[in-house]
Amino acid sequence: MGRIRILSDQVANQIAAGEVVDRPASVVKELLENAIDAGATRIRIEIEGGGRKLIRMTDNGHGMGSDDAMLAFERHATSKLRTSDDLLQIATLGFRGEALASIASISRLELLTRADDEPSGTRIEIVGGKLTRVEDAGGPAGTTFTIQDLFFNTPARRKFLKSEQTETSHVTALVTHYALAHPDRHFELLSSTHTLLNAPPVAKPEERIYQIFGRDTLDQLLPMAAERPFDHGGLPEPPPWKRDEHYEPPTPGHLRLSGFTAKPELQKLNRNSIYVFVNQRLIRDRLILHAISEAYRNVMPPTSYPVMLLFLEMPPAEVDVNVHPAKTEVRFRQPSLIHDFVRDSIRYTLMKARPAASFLSALGASPTASQALMPGQSEHEHLTEITPPSEYLDSEPPSAQAEAGSAGARSFSAGAEPFTLAAPILPAEAVHLPFAAAAAALSAFAAGAVGHTGPNGQPVLPQQAEAEPQENLNALASLKPLGQLRESFILATNDEGLWIIDQHVAHERVLFEKILRERAVEKVQRQRLLMPLLIDLQPHQMVLFAGIARELERNGFEAEPFGPRTIAIKAAPIGLEGRSLERMVAEVLEQAEHEQTENLEAARTRIAASIACHAAIKVNMPLDPERMRWLLSELGKTEHPTSCPHGRPIALRYSWKDIQRAFQRI
Template identity: 45%
Template sequence: MMEEHIEEKKQAKGNKIRILDKDTINKIAAGEVIERPASVVKELIDNSIDAGATDIRIEIEKGGKSSILIRDNGCGMSREDALLAYKKHATSKLTRIEDLNTISTMGFRGEALSSITAVAKVEILTRPPEEITGTRIVIQGGKVLETSDAGTAPGTSVHVKDLFYNTPARQKYLKSDRTELAHITDTITQLALANPEISFTLLSEGKPVVRNSGSSDPFKSIVNLLGPDTARSMLPLEYRTEDFEILGYISKPETTRRESDQIFLFVNTRPVTSRAINKAIREGYYTKIPKERYPVAVLSLIVDPGEVDVNVHPRKAEVRFSREKELGDAVTFAIEKVLSENTLAPEIRDKRDRTFQKTFKVSDSSGILQVSEAAETFGRKNAGKDIGIPDTGLPDRGKVVKDKSETYVYPVKDTERRLKRSERLLDLTAEGEAQEISGDKKLDIKTEQEREREREKEGESEKRIT
């Protein structure tokens, strides 16, 4: 009675400060953690990684706004754990505050699943490998609607439908399906590069978008996710000090980007962003790349968990280092060392599909114009000899044609025209020579006949005298 009386007096005075109801609190908290469909994908994949999954499959529809389905083959959950997992601040990764200083898991706050279930319709299917029957739970708006046994494979499957269905303002400001898909693709690319041993598959409307089979070699993930052209220009980096370990790959100075969105930084396998480390990476290249250009880098920093504060950002995207200056200097030195040890001359790439052109030359022996076809293609043989630049020790990516100064290659039509003209000239010359020969012969015959006539006259005159 006393408490009711005090409450009535407060309302009568018109107090402006009041405690929010639980549903409103959950929606506000969810807005800090879940910004868009990509946030849902990241939080659920973090849970799959912490569950020890080696194969994670993501299926989305309409950019994740309509449906997000994530399956893994991790350790799964019992029914009791599944009924606790969606509640706020329920986690299996922390037991006391001191554990924050040595945190090694992707998640630790117990906010992700509760935030997702507060703003979406969620169905959870899960089964530990040691149990025969799995559990199915349907949650909507933070309330459990159905719990039942279900047959399912070992692991966990979380199906999120109609994201932000109960917060129209947030749903209204989501971008187009293509834009949201791009954000999801970037998120999965980061997580796949950070965990190359895990197989990731992303399907959009049933069509594959990202597919990276698990491998112990990080370079294979770079080839699959960033493309072979980018991977071909990457240099391995490995640097260790007493306090830090820096592993990964950096691009040659010839491969740069306008933005720093292809600098992938991982701290103890956690994808993070750090302006200080990005600046250190840029300083490692110094004047080797143009101003306001950024390299491609995939760097994993192994640091003592006690030296890193991961509880800075609601989405755990930013971290703070206790010795940020020393770590930045180590990154800069490691990059400078790798670049100084490798040949940085840009490679000459092959240019295929060049057309054949006709060339002509005059044979010294016959004096006749001869036509030949020469392929002006990089790396091919010309007249039985290799034409190219001298060996400089660079990888053989194809040789550059070096035109001879004394040989001029005419276009095809011009060559044929010149060839016909030359043949006509040769024919005329041959006819002239034949005419000269026949004229000389006639002159010789005429001279011989005159001589015989003179001899006959001399013979007749001698007879008359006798």
């Protein structure tokens, strides 16, 4: 008997399902795109257990007749292609004809559909790819899919799913994306307990943004619009059209860009707020992401990301959407033209608004900016590299912006290897030297005294040859404050030398360890607010809040839902109030979205670090001598007084011997 065999249809469908369906959100995406292609103006989605137990999608599209309903579950059966030439002119979201067969092979599926011109509908039931029932049934015009027990017959695939909150968050984000792309349709998403998203149809994209993100976000977005032909260069001035009820498709042979881009002060820690659509298809593309990063170069810190809603419209022949089973990646026929057009259009919008460049962009080149991310990275610091979420690991990072321009843009669409961001390799001496010795070595280096060699002939830092014994951690308590430098740094002295202490990160370290100690015995000090603080959240953030609500409570918060998209904070840890409290909650939710796979200990330290950062003494805050003495004393009692929870140094010491050496006393 030969070695090569033809796989059964069931096995082939399960293999295809592994390419098309990797989580409940993938099922929702395929069904949602089919509903949009069917002309549905109202789409209702219900999920249970994050989509693992139940996904039910109902639309009012044109529906299917009995024969079409049966054929829809055959592999490569589609109503959207006829010949191979049609692959070059794809104008629909779905076209492969394998999604339904793949979904049916790994779930318990029921289809109820009725065409507009049919007197009755059709009900079909399929379990694990096997047809179990076909019958006539009544129902409204349109289609209803009911998917139950996803991956019930493929347990190896099921075990890779995340928690219910995580899977629900992915589904919510996906539906939100398509609601943004199709403001003229009604989208409704419900879980087993409440409504996650309800977006009635509106006339303009800005109205949809207001529905989903609120007034604050909309006020910080700049509308942009531009159009140019494919056949010659030159960026025309954006025309004053808007994507509303008077919308017209792009001029034949033209490329059109529209949407909204953020003012520089609206910054995020990851790319999750960058929405890119090509011919109304949600995509992730390294070429477009690189163009966006280039447009914001020197305007926004390289480790921060803008909020952006970007629509690209072009002739279907100019973009190949048949390059990925899940249809999330595309290939452009003229990649450099697309790259430069997107970059220049965004730059034009920013230049027209004349936003001021953030001073933090100058700090992006500092060594601190390339250290590994520590738990609890503060949103307003932007001084560490952020590893993108898993769905963007195949995208080009902004840190790779090394003069790419038009020529470099071609390589980004050629399928480069996935990237990861890692901490730079530092010299061993910088890692293993004691804090005091390292600080003194840097001082000696500045004085030009480096160049000694040890007994084995290896170069050594000067302070290694004559290092003082490492003082215990209580030595910081002996510091005598002399005053403040720009009301941000404390100048202090003791027998060891002169010290400069960053008052904000010093207090941050003190509070961080205090919070962890109190959290361990569940005795975190809290204060009740005179009036509850109401914070509006996006639908997927409500899901994230439900997942971390218990940990927030253990850290001194008293918060609860106050409506479908609002939380009310009635109590908070001491030191947090007003705007700082609101920023801290927003930061924790954004980090929860970024770190969805972290363990409980990482989440605990991240939340504690965020609380400490926002409750700590700020820069540009005058301190009296007694307050400075208290801070230095408390810093000396901490376990790690050398760095804050984010890895930034707290104090620099200019030792007594270094001072003598600088004055040529020794």
